[in-house]
Amino acid sequence: MFLFKLKMTAAVVAATVAMSGSCWFTLQARADKPPKAKSEAPAKPGKPAAVDPLSAEQFAKTLALIKPQPGESKWTEIPWLLSVHDARVKAAAEGKPIFIWSSGGALPLGTC
Amino acid sequence: MNRQDAEGEFIRDTCKLKLSGAGGEIVCVTASGKVLGGKDLQKVLEAWNKLPESERKPGAVQVGERGKIDTAKVDRAYPTPPPGTLILKIHARFLSRADEGHLRHVTPKDFIGDDKVRAQMVAAYPAAFARERLDGTLPKDVLEHKRRGIAERISEAQPDFMWLTEAEWKSLVPANPKKGDQFAVPAALTKRIFVLHLDPNRLVGEPDRNAIVRSGELNLTVEDISLTNIRLRLDGSALLRVDFETAQKTGQEGEEARLVGFLNYDLQKKSFTRFDIVAIGDTYGLLSPGLGHLTYSRPGRSPYGVAFELVSGSGGTSTPEGYFGTGK
Numbered sequence: 165m166f167l168f169k170l171k172m173t174a175a176v177v178a179a180t181v182a183m184s185g186s187c188w189f190t191l192q193a194r195a196d197k198p199p200k201a202k203s204e205a206p207a208k209p210g211k212p213a214a215v216d217p218l219s220a221e222q223f224a225k226t227l228a229l230i231k232p233q234p235g236e237s238k239w240t241e242i243p244w245l246l247s248v249h250d251a252r253v254k255a256a257a258e259g260k261p262i263f264i265w266s267s268g269g270a271l272p273l274g275t276c
Numbered sequence: 277m278n279r280q281d282a283e284g285e286f287i288r289d290t291c292k293l294k295l296s297g298a299g300g301e302i303v304c305v306t307a308s309g310k311v312l313g314g315k316d317l318q319k320v321l322e323a324w325n326k327l328p329e330s331e332r333k334p335g336a337v338q339v340g341e342r343g344k345i346d347t348a349k350v351d352r353a354y355p356t357p358p359p360g361t362l363i364l365k366i367h368a369r370f371l372s373r374a375d376e377g378h379l380r381h382v383t384p385k386d387f388i389g390d391d392k393v394r395a396q397m398v399a400a401y402p403a404a405f406a407r408e409r410l411d412g413t414l415p416k417d418v419l420e421h422k423r424r425g426i427a428e429r430i431s432e433a434q435p436d437f438m439w440l441t442e443a444e445w446k447s448l449v450p451a452n453p454k455k456g457d458q459f460a461v462p463a464a465l466t467k468r469i470f471v472l473h474l475d476p477n478r479l480v481g482e483p484d485r486n487a488i489v490r491s492g493e494l495n496l497t498v499e500d501i502s503l504t505n506i507r508l509r510l511d512g513s514a515l516l517r518v519d520f521e522t523a524q525k526t527g528q529e530g531e532e533a534r535l536v537g538f539l540n541y542d543l544q545k546k547s548f549t550r551f552d553i554v555a556i557g558d559t560y561g562l563l564s565p566g567l568g569h570l571t572y573s574r575p576g577r578s579p580y581g582v583a584f585e586l587v588s589g590s591g592g593t594s595t596p597e598g599y600f601g602t603g604k
Contacts, residue, residue: 227583
């Protein structure tokens with residue numbers, strides 16, 4: 165693949181950073197007590213979903229179906245740097261250009 | 277890029293770039309700040325090769341000190357998990373049902389890239405498609421651009437992470453377990469999994485943090501206990517926003533999902549050594565407005581899957597490395 169032939173230094177830059185990570189701070193649970201057995205826990209209304217239940221036998225197969233397949237998402241194999249300065253130092257030392265992928269709230273490497 | 281520090285100054289003042297926000301941007305530059313191009317890497321390579329040796333030779337460009345960094349902003353962008361955080365690597369992807377009924381990966385033909393699917397969607401949601409000119413009035417080149425977008429993006433697994441604090445994951449370990457014991461996953465954790473990770477809008481952009489959980493539960497069952505290990509099975513279901521019947525009448529979005537998981541807790545290491553969860557759901561109606569919600573919406577019930585796996589080494593006493601890494 166051309167990208168790998170070029171062997172750039174890759175940096176991911178957060179263009180706007182206000183949103184990223186906030187989910188963890190705002191929604192973290194306060195679950196600091198050991199769980200009670202179900203008989204002691206309050207009953208919850210659970211409406212059965214229309215999709216078929218997943219059996220234990222189907223589990224591994226389904227997990228493999230969802231995860232990246234061989235050769236898919238090659239960008240995840242790139243050792244991205246999170247600092248432009250670090251990328252500049254590496255690029256200068258190795259004589260390579262810098263490939264910058266920037267984004268805002270939806271960071272390329274995934275939100276927490 | 278609005279960072280008021282050395283990183284922002286390099287991008288803005290040296291490179292003369294204005295990187296966009298949520299839409300994302302790809303650009304190639306030299307270590308000294310010369311812009312070489314964008315997505316067309318062949319042209320980038322040509323521009324690079326035209327540069328003098330003084331720009332390309334290893335060690336030729338001198339990069340100064342790091343400069344002033346807005347550490348508060350960096351910390352918000354790339355927060356460090358507290359010691360003991362358990363980290364789950366998540367992959368989610370749109371799926372489809374094969375003629376034989378089993379789930380398969382999607383292709384562009386499952387979406388409005390296919391004329392028949394687009395006709396179905398235009399008939400079901402005429403106003404929304406007319407608003408974005410996807411009802412047939414869009415110029416052909418723009419429509420083709422959207423088709424290519426579908427082809428490039430839609431079939432891949434989309435990555436994400438979930439962090440569980442030490443208190444959270446310890447809340448999943450029963451104090452005096454007996455085989456067959458059942459207990460509910462704490463409500464706050466359940467809601468977080470449902471809202472942030474079962475929302476298929478996450479496959480296109482951000483999840484809708486205000487999505488209503490109509491009903492649902494997550495339960496753990498003690499399947500086996502030994503001197504060294506507790507094996508737990510997770511079962512659950514979720515109904516987000518509206519049910520299918522309501523969605524059919526109103527055009528609203530909704531999701532139904534089932535979850536199954538297998539967790540192992542090592543009593544000697546006092547940490548989880550397995551934390552695999554799979555969710556299979558159906559989404560229906562139009563995805564939430566935002567990045568390509570029409571482009572990625574499909575007629576009827578449309579399956580999707582979410583897989584959660586433990587990031588090796590997390591959930592211990594130290595801060596794990598690679599929490600933002602992209603390893604599979």
